[in-house]
Amino acid sequence: MEVGSKLKKARIDSKLTQEKVAEEIQVSRQTISNWENEKSYPDIISVIKLSDLYNISLDELLKGDSNMIKHLEESTNIVSSNKKLLMAIGVNVLLMILFILFNSIISKNNYLIIGTASIGVLSTTVLFYQIIKKF
DSSP: OOHHHHHHHHHHHTTOOHHHHHHHHTSOHHHHHHHHTTSSOOOHHHHHHHHHHHTOOHHHHHTTOHHHHHHHHHHHOHHHHHHHHHHHHHHHHHHHHHHHHTHHHHTTOHHHHHHHHHHHHHHHHHHHHHHHHHO
């Protein structure tokens, strides 16, 4: 059973309306509807509040829905995402410093110009990718 169906069943078993649940966990009624219809998924804090409100375990609520587990993993994996972004920024700064320091050597050799330009474009692309992925 998917998490939306479980949420709806638990709400009905608890004899609560979507409005009452929304009020209790401080979201809109439309948000509750979207969760129950699996148009979106609740964040981890909301899942914990729902678990408490419906008196069901997190295990019972979440098990068996791989999409929900994936959503929670992605939404709580901010530290890893930030590390990748900081690493990309650091590499770009380091490359910029190296390009400035070795500018006189690089500018005398066409192959080094092409190589450093390629490395610069590649590292900037990776940086932009990490920034876009963040949003």
